Amino acid sequence: MIASPNCKINIGLHIVRRRDDGYHDLETVFVPVPLRDELTIEPAGHFNFSQTGITINCNPESNIIVKALRLMQSECDNRLPNVDINLQKNIPFGAGLGGGSSDAAFTLRMLNDLFNLGLSNDRLRSMAAKLGADCAFFIDNQPAFATGIGDKLTPLGFNPLKGYKLLMVKPDETVSTAEAYGGIMPREHRNDIKPCNLTEAVKRPIPEWKEYIVNDFEETVFAKHPRLSEIKNTLYDNGALYAAMSGSGATVYGIFENNFNVNINFDNNYNVYNFNL
Secondary structure, three states: OEEOOEEEEEEEEEEEEEOOOOOEEEEEEEEEEEEEOEEEEEEOOOOEEEEEEOOOOOOHHHOHHHHHHHHHHHHOOOOOOOEEEEEEEOOOOOOOOOHHHHHHHHHHHHHHHHOOOOOOHHHHHHHHHOOOOOOOHHHHOOOEEEEOOOOEEEEOOOOOOOOEEEEEEEEOOOOOHHHHHHOOOOHHHOOOOOOOOHHHHOOOOHHHHHHHOOEOOHHHHHHHOHHHHHHHHHHHHOOOOEEEEOOOOOOEEEEEEOOOOOOOOOOOOEEEEEEEO
């Protein structure tokens, strides 16, 4: 079985409060984007995991795909047969795009289909949330308003980027989630934040978003990674209707009119992806 796990971007991201368990409650809008990995899972006589494309240096058992497999095995009382898994990694990591989370969620979905397990999407979302904060989003893979740690999802019912051009720029640096959260001050402790209902804000015309929609990580991440701020300014200078960092970085995206000719020359130190949505 072959599937193509896609990534996502965040439209707005508010860190609401720090929880007693050490995590943070947040508010964001997830939108799927067609930058994709390629994932193959087949029954096999013995377990094997292999990877091509972008290199991720970790023990296979530490890879989130294998963690998803082990979780499914435990949920099924280890009755699943062995599988051969191959990942062609195209989505950059440390990018705020949720590529690993998507791979994990697609693994659960594929195992469910491949072995006719009959698990509902509700069950799969519950399992996915154990693997990562935004994993559950990729089970339904539809634009959604996310709260909690990113696992409580309310479908938007529309794609706010449909009919627009999306340009994503990822420099040759990463931002770890721990680094991003380490510099953040939750909104419950700040007085300089205006209330912003993201579910209402994304219904506004996109040129108005920069007045209403913010990513709380940008202030501290940009201070440590000034190239990301430069990318955002470059996108605006070259006609973006809205530009922002996705998640905790390091990808910065710009939204343009679909027929707009985007002509920005980034050097080889940047990965650039563009899509008409």
